[in-house]
Amino acid sequence: MSTSARYWREIPQRYRLEAAKCTKCGKQHFPPRIVCDKCGNRSFEKIVLPDTGKLVTHTVIRIAPSDFSTEAPYAMGIAELEGGVRLTAQIADVDFDELKVGMPVKIEFRRIREEGEAGILCYGYKFVPVR
């Protein structure tokens, strides 16, 4: 089990989708980085990612990690948001037959898992189909 610091350190990203835009080349980084991997610049402007995008790929997890075993099966995917940033997340409220590359999704704030039996309740982002 981890300390709470490991959890709250990532809250700006997991709760608010805070990202960093390179002031030199404009590349958007999520999570933020210390140095831009595209141009080597070290200064960034704080931005908030848009909450809509499209699925680039998807799967259904049938055999899950221990902390997620009661949730299985669940859908997961990688979505590309407007602006080009890509994220991995669960796809909630979806029929598995609906899953399709290119499917429009929006990002919602959801409970992700409970860490162990008495651990932190972990929250973050999930994708939900736009209908």
Next chain:
Amino acid sequence: MRDVAVIGVGMQKWGELWEKSLRDIFTESALLAIDDAGVDHIDAMYVGCMSSGLFVGQEHLGCVLSDYLGMGPIPSLRVETACASGGAAFRQACLDVASGAHEIVLAGGVEKMTDVDGGGATFALSTAADAEYEVYQGVTFPGLYAMMAVAHMHQHGTTRDQLSHVAVKNHKNGSKNPLAQYPFEVTVQQVAESILVADPLTILDCSPITDGGAAAIVCSLDAAKRLSKKQPVKVLASAHATDSIALHSRRDISWLSAVEKAGQSAYKDAGLGPRDINFVEVHDCFTIAEICVIEALGFFERGKGGRGAESGETAVGGRIPVNPSGGLKSKGHPVGATGVAQIIETVKQLRGDCGERQVKGAKIGMTQNMGGTGGSCVVHILGSV
């Protein structure tokens, strides 16, 4: 830099080795390699192991394993780069010899995976992905490779049957390998109809949980001619490249650019191209991985890797035999040992010691070992002397 040769290899049958500990498994493989080389000492050792800390609660492996090998107070180092740890350990051993630092060096790999339950093993393996931005969300390794498969199918029209053919071919090869964990054959239908792990991948698309070790002895080519009981095998190229840790950071989800880069670097160093390679041992942790890897190494055009096993081109006797050992699929995948076992198969093939799965007339072989979803890749080219 000096030329480097492999003069000895050692490996025992892989599987669920309930009676044996991590240190037993490593030591037995290492002694087999030392005996095969016919040397009475080693000057240094490098051992690939992904996660002994999570699998058996033991770090500081360099010390543990040199202690139990009983070869004296030699420099001994554990090398970790996820599932490519074994290939990376072999590369470090080669660089050590090439630099002139040491003369006879052992490159080993080991993983003891069955001392934890399935959930524990899934967790340990997941640490090769981005812990905070992939694993946190609930993804597994089969899930990540499943997303590569969906992307490949969407972009290139790769089919469910083409995935199955990779497993069929590798199990057929593995059925002729007495050291394989699962030396049985499977059919296209069995692969497709076995239980789903992460859509579209079934349990028979996945490599297994395995206990196993592997070791090789390297020395300078000059010393090899003097020391070796058997025909030495020359290391023609050793290359290593990296990519993003998160799969989602890559523009093309099913293109393995670290594999492409390591492959190109190895070809350049050896002065060879894909057409010069007689066979290749690749990292088929999942069937889709083999398809993506044979494209990135230049054996098939981009998007056409699915045809490899289906057409028979990657079978033993085909245009470019892929995984004559049975690959990770059939031989097993004790993570840290896999890269060294690929070297062992290559040496045995070049010695002509592979019996029914022998690639006839093999003179040049390649190995490709990768970590995570391809975030690390190590490629070697070996040739007959």
